[in-house]
Amino acid sequence: MHRALLVSDVLLDIFAHVNQISSPGKNLLSQKSLASLAATCKAFHEPAMDLLWAEVNGLQPLLGCVTRLHPLIYRHNRAPWDDTWAEGIEPLSVDEARQFLRHSARIRSFNVLPNRLFPLLSVIPVEACVFPRLQSLRLCTGPYLGLFLSHTLRHCSVFTVNADLPRSIAIPGATSENLSIGTFDKSTAAQLSLLSDRVRLCKQLVTLYCPPLDWAAWKHLSDLPTLVEVGVREVRGHVTPPWPLEHIVNFSPFLNITALSFTVDSAAYMSTIMQHSQFPSLKTFRINIEVLSSIEAEGLFRALTHYKQTLEQLTVIVSEDHDPQGYFTAIPHLLCFTQLRFLQLDCLDSCIYLDNDLILKAMSAWPHMRDLMIEDSGDRPSVTFRGLFTALRQCPRLESLRVLIDTVNIDIDPHVEPIQHTSLQILDLETAEFPVPNAEAVARIIFTWLPCVDQVNKVADDWEPWEDVNMHLISLRAAARRVTGVAFNA
Secondary structure: OHHHHHHHHHHHEEEEEEEOOOOOHHHHHHHHHHHHHOOHHHHHHHHHHHHHEEEEEEEEHHOOOOOOOOOOOOOOOOOOOOOHHHOOOOOOOHHHHHHHOOHHHHOOOOEEEEOOOHHHOOOOOOOOOOOOOOOOEEEEOOOOHHHHHOOOOOOOEEEEEEEOHHHHHOOOOOOOOEEEEEEEOOOHHHHHHHHHHHHOOOOOOOOEEEOOHHHHHHHHHHHHOOOOOOEEEEEEOOOOOOOOOOHHOOOOOOOOOOOEEEEEEHHHHHHHHHOOOOOOOOOOEEEEEEEHHHHHHHHHHHHOOOOOOOOEEEEHHHHHHHHEEEEEEEOOHHOOOOOOOOOOOOOOOEEEOOHHHHHHHHHHHHHHHHHHEEEEEEOOOOOOOOHHHHHOOOOOOOOOOEEEEEOOOOOOOOOOOOOOOOOOEEEEEEOOOOOOOOOOHHHHHHHHHHHOOEEOOOOOOOHHHHHHHHHHHHHHHHHHHHHHHHHHHH
């Protein structure tokens, strides 16, 4: 053996390169290579095994170390995710648990989504942390969460936390940097308070996604200089506890939070947070709400105007708009956000008020816009092609657009010399008609005015009304290529 291979740093660099093989079947190839290196000699064994077991998907690789289960798991032609072999299998014995844990200390990243194999581990106490060097965890459900709560854990995503877990192992603690808790299986007020208490122990959080927290937890978060991203998800059918407003303490400004999102049934909890908080670095705001009244929407947009100089991405998705006129009048409130690059505005239960004049004002106010999506019930198209192309001149950088368009009243001559928009590539147009009338004329307009758009609704789920238009677009582009080819050959 060359003496250079006796230098541990050199050996680790070589093995790390093997672990990063870039080719089809990369994972299998690198695993086979590392397994071969581990079997070569004693000097190679430990570093190769550390890399081989550093990242594990599912419990089956560990269960495959159990002599009794190995032939069941690795039966010929069985898919890696197939766990039907475990039906009717007895749980591990104490000795088999030792075989299962043979390589547990090597694992740095564990992905267990989903898995029906946990009952086989009943011999291992749920509060026993058996993965002492684990740094990253993705777990579908939390009854066995205690097995993974290493002091080294930095990144943790758990979709469902079991409400009956002991308080001492409810969620990861002080060392967590990226924490995502989907929900508690019962989402009681007591469990949300427990979550809030545990979050207050986290001193190094960078990102946090979780159910609603109490005001003391928000006060703690406002004091964390490391925190840059927060998302709150209410559990459908479970009302957030009405924590008394007098318990709200003075939040410090959330100096470094750049992304904030809420997935909620109603606006009450979110509105309270926005009214009592400052986010001077906010660039991305997202809300997905079940019910939003016009008054609540105005209050939300008024609160957001504090960030009109920093906000670049805004998403507002409303399932039900309680406006007596049936219109969701959001756009006028957003004209002051001059730095927007991305806007998604969805109100599928009613109509978003938008006409030629308003879309011109909007695009004039958003010169930096790259992605614009305005989607509603699609019943009242008021934007025409003339209005759309006039407005597009104000957004020269726009790359993706979704909007409701009037396809009946064609108010632009397809043979007029166009003013082309050369940045727009993705065009998703909603229409109240099926199929789109005047398909050939519409196709010619799109072809001449938007040269980088090859299809309408290319990746959208409502492409069928535009099928005839897209067929004409294909023909127009084929004809243009033939003309270009003839000119080039001449």
